[in-house]
Amino acid sequence: MTDQDPAPTPHRRISTKEAAELLGVKPETVYAYVSRGQLGSRRGQGGRGSTFDAKEVEALARRHSRERQPARSRGELSVRTHITLIDGDRYYFRGVDAVELATRHSYEEVAEWLWTGDLRPGARFSAPEAATAVARRAVRALPSTSGPTDRLRVAAVAAAAADPLRFDLSQQAVLGTARTLVPTLVAALPPVAQGHRDEGSSLARGLWARLTGRPVDETALRVLDTALALLVDHDLAVSTLAVRLAASARAHVYAALSAGLGVLEGPLHGAASGLAHRMLLEVLDQGSAAPVVAEELRAGRAVPGLGHRLYPGEDPRARALFALLADVPGAAPALAAARDVVATAARHTPLHANADLALAVLTVSTGMPAGAGETIFAVARSAGWIAHALEEYAETPLRMRPSGLYTGPRPPQPLPAPADAAHPEA
Template identity: 70%
Template structure:
């Protein structure tokens, strides 16, 4: 348990026939920023939500605007859309909540393992620590050690998951108790299987450093990300980052994990499914792009030429904007506050703020968590892919939470129907290339 105090509960549900900004954007098929553009042009009216948090919109007015603009409207209930009930994470009015509790306050006050337990069970267990079984950890390290030296962290984590799976002959037991036991051993196994980080100019450091059995996961992960000695403010920032990233509703990797769980795949396979999607450049790898951008800003002394290069070549400026938030990503805001207490982060933090301010001249985009992760990785001597490793280790707990929830649902319920757009039958049998006609 961390020293910070305070926690909070989410606001109540919006009134009937009123839509939140996120719901309005989804119904119109636009970004939240566009919703407010409609308001400013008089095409849509808004009211303050109860308690003054965010805006609400009249559902009938939104539907009328959708018809006028030709924007999409929501699919009828049961028509194959993938909106379904979950009690894990709520994202609403530029904030997000784990089981109804403010996720940022949880991450500020409690360690990653404690937040994971809350997400899994709805119970808080102060001081809980996860332990990797010796046999499982040894198998994962052997498998990861056999990979080519150029392998990335996500490659290593995927292999570690498979090795951990083979070391658990009871992995097909999907009872909550068995799944939780697997999760509590898998997360530290993933961290323990990663090789220690080495200085770019050094060829040493391949031996595993001893790890204290009572060390929190953030402290165990630190030497896998950077060769620099750990200091308490940096460890606190890493621990909070892990806790903040545990879950974020039905992100692409989480949806993949739930599909696997719906097919009654065991928890290791669920995590493998999530890792496969996470490696996409638009998901877990996004922080690496932000890391490289911040490095270039620091080298060139200003964000102006770097942002200009992105705009000139038609590339998005990484680390900015989020489809679920109209203001700054609350995860980024929390991490920036902690990184401000890390002396060596001052330059990278200033570079990030320069990027936001420079881009705002062109389009009003706010910082997201990828930019905050990049500040952490750049300032602490980590590689560009360190943020992806943090993301993957952290989100493993979220995928397990969704698997536990999905195991209680009807199997194979996520089976959308395809809309066939190919040639209509009957078509003649195709001829093999180079085959003479008969």
């Protein structure tokens, strides 16, 4: 402190009654805050009553006020984006109806629209041989217990290691990576159909051979391609937010995509279609949805494939896929089972089918395994994640750094005693 610095002004101290009024609680609650370490206190002059630092009480009052407010009113995290808008029972990619776009254009064309705002008719992606070879070796090394997202995540990491220019985050460099990374993920997966060749094929055709050993059915292949395009993005899903956080820290696009894959694996996100797949198989086996739905409800579980927090009515993605599935040879039994599930569950709660149930109909009717829906979802969403990474690279770095709302004991606290001292042997 220099000679010119003024002496610090001591904080104003207030009584228990004043503290209680500021906090909007009873005086005994103020002492409860003290016992929990949330407030400090001193004995008043003459040893009568307690006094409190006014600034500390005001800070606690503000903290409690924030905690009592609903999330949206206190500024729920929102992120600027021009990629996807969800409005009522419809959603849009860059202002264009997403269902119309996905049913008229290929997955690659829709991905280009998200990335650049340009529609490139006939767009095709190709996987570099070197990156594909590295990714395939890495995937083959995984144990048999690995799941679909495990394989895609390892493929992304391996492809990154094979790309020495991955740290170039310029728009053109990331776009170049995007057009090779998504097909590399698909090419790294082991084909079910032996002798399959990818040269010049669409991404959906390459993925088909990695999900089922059945010959390609062109009608079902169109449903798969449309599903990829419909699922490419869906605003700020939790996996998309993870991607944007990684991109905000300037992680390269492979790492950002890996962040999304890590979040996707949860049963409430990408793996949900597998639950719906197994449920449909059980309905088909039992001949009725009633006992299957009853068992789900008895166990306290939500019925897979029903309801979506963003749509009060039917998920538009499900509606579009069900319409296409009606023309797929052999899909009628799975479609009937799905309708039976919806009708049966409606007696308990009126929920509509979502995209997971539609994916389950596709995977069941084409002989795909239960995890196929998760693979479709992950591959589809990869292009959307890259679109969000591109957006985030153009923003201020680390802009999504929230502040923690500390609710622990007020410092300073004494150092904890060692465990053996705190719990001596008897």
